Structures are given as structure tokens and as C-alpha cells.
Amino acid sequence: MSPRRQTEMPRKLHHSEDTFPLWRHHARRTHHPDGHEHPRRLAVEYSARGWTVRSSAIGLELVTGPTLCGIELPADLALDIHKFLRVHLLAGPVIELPTVPRRHIVLAATTGVSHNAMATIRDHGLIVHTGGARIPLPPTYLLTGPVRWFTAPSSRTTLPPLVAVSAALRAVASPRWHGAVSALAS
Numbered sequence: 001m002s003p004r005r006q007t008e009m010p011r012k013l014h015h016s017e018d019t020f021p022l023w024r025h026h027a028r029r030t031h032h033p034d035g036h037e038h039p040r041r042l043a044v045e046y047s048a049r050g051w052t053v054r055s056s057a058i059g060l061e062l063v064t065g066p067t068l069c070g071i072e073l074p075a076d077l078a079l080d081i082h083k084f085l086r087v088h089l090l091a092g093p094v095i096e097l098p099t100v101p102r103r104h105i106v107l108a109a110t111t112g113v114s115h116n117a118m119a120t121i122r123d124h125g126l127i128v129h130t131g132g133a134r135i136p137l138p139p140t141y142l143l144t145g146p147v148r149w150f151t152a153p154s155s156r157t158t159l160p161p162l163v164a165v166s167a168a169l170r171a172v173a174s175p176r177w178h179g180a181v182s183a184l185a186s
Helices: 022-029 039-048 075-087 115-123 162-173 175-185
Strands: 052-056 059-063 068-074 094-097 103-109 127-129 134-137 148-151
Touching: 039 052, 039 059, 052 134, 068 075, 068 162, 075 094, 075 103, 075 148, 075 162, 094 134, 103 162, 115 127, 115 162
Parallel strands: none
Antiparallel strands: 052 059, 059 134, 068 103, 068 127, 094 103, 094 148
């Protein structure tokens, strides 16, 4: 009996979740295969969301206006607020700044904004970027590192109302929130 020669036939790859390169999924949104992001394409994508975007020497900037603001806060507080908003189906885009300690910017809609909501946020010592302030957008690179999305915008997300962010802040700052989180963790 002669030994059979086994030739390996090349497998045909189907572009499924398992075989499709991960970078291609991200390339559609923000990344190039070599890891670089395309600021022009992103500027168009951001502008299509109704955002005013300006290009600068270091990247892209979101210009706040009458319908949009950014609330800058410590990362751990931003995470709690994001969890609260997600549970109530109001979570929106959150920018991660390359600072030490880590800070995030929660983007919010300011249409019909309540002065009480703004006061609550400022009373907690948070920074509210409004009235033409510029917020760095990915793929901006600051001296301390790249600006990234903690939660990227998608076609399914909208900006949470500023009033909802204020309510989330009041809720997560209360002792009941920390007690409930502690009970879930144990």
C-alpha cells in the first residue's frame, strides 16, 4: 500500500464575525488598518450628527452651542452617571480625556435647559462647557495623550438631556446609591 499524499486545500474564508479582521469593523467607524484615524471622515461623521466641529492643529474640536454642552467630571463619577443613564435608556456619548487623574466629558442636550439642572451640576464642582467652548474630540492628541471615546456615539444614541444628567448626578451622589451599589457587589 502506497502512502497517500495529503495536500492541504486552502480553506475559503467567509467574512463572518470570527474571520473578519477586527480592524475592518473599526475602520468603518474611526480607525484605519494601520491604527491611524481619519480626522476628515470623522469631522463629516460628527457634523452629520448636527455637531459643529472645527479642525485645529492638534485634531478636532466640538464647539458647544445652544443645543449641546459638555460636563467635565472625574472618571469614576462619570462611570456612575453613565450607568444610571444607561439603566434609564438615556446614555449618550462620553469622551475620555488623557489627564491624571482621569476625567471624562459627558455630552448633553441643552434644549429647554433648566437653570436648576445647571446649578445642580455646578454646585457639585463640575465644569460645564457651554456657549462656544471647544471640547477635544477623538482623534485629537493632547500633550498628555490621545483623546478617546469612553462611549462612542452611534446611530442608536442621542444626547441625554442636561436635566437627566443633573438627576443622575443627584442620584449617584446620594448615600442610597452607594448603599445599593455596595449591596450588589457583595
